[in-house]
Amino acid sequence: MSRFFKETIKITLLSLLIFIVIVFLLNLPVIFNQIPRNQKIVMAEDRGDKIIFIDIKSSPILYIPRINVRAPIIFSDNDKDIMKDLERGVSHYPQTALPGKVGNVFISGHSSDYPWRGGSYKEIFINLNNLEVGDLFYIDYESVRYEYKVKGKKIVSPVDMSIMEQRNSYEATLMTCYPPNTNLKRLAVKAELKAEVISK
Structure with a gap:
């Protein structure tokens, strides 16, 4: 040789x-x-046919029990701020509905990001695809907890703006890049408002 x-x-x-x-x-x-890391988020006490929510914080928070997500919601002022805001939590898109209001509450989060970028929320939505129809998530906003029920999910192209459409209904969309470690597509989880509980 x-x-x-x-x-x-x-x-x-x-x-x-x-x-x-x-x-x-x-x-x-x-x-x-x-x-699995055996994490558990305790968010509610079950009392018969009612759920009494406890410890609602004043800062806007997104809770997704199925995938162990708890993240601050940053209300982005404009599209340019969104990437920076994602370093501090999940981003509520400007010009979309506020929690509890008519329309589509549109929230995005990273499924992955470059290792050298800052922030503690680079993979906050990495397991978003594990949500199933019927799963619940919660948005704490202005001393009210809003309960949303997942009704479906779909994968779309990055330029498909239909997932942000504002309709005459109470709904929310959680969106992230898909699959993780790429930005080829977008995963959108659609949900409808089921209940709201005012903090004491």
Whole structure:
């Protein structure tokens, strides 16, 4: 075997090893977030046929029990601010309905982001696709807890604005890039308002 051939094999194997390590590191957030961590979010007390909610914070918060999400809602002033706001939580899109109001409350969050970017919410919606029809999520806003029930989900192109459409109904949409570690598509989870509870 010639020296040139041996060197070529070494370089090829080294390149392959480096590639595998890079792919593993880039997918580490996805792998890590798929591992159950026995987290539990206690949000309510069940008392017969009523749910009495407790400890509603004054700051806007999104709770999704099924996927163990609890994140501050940042009300973005304009489209330019959204990416920066996603470093501090999930973003409520400007010109969409406020919680409890007629229309579509549109909230986005990262499923993944570049490792070198700041913020603690880079993968807050990484498991959003695990939500199923009938699952509940909650928005705490101005001392009221709004309960939304998932009615469906779909994958759309990044330029499909139909998921932000404002209708004469009480609904909410949670949106993230899909699949994780790409921005090829958008996953939209659609929900309808089921109940609201005023904090004491």
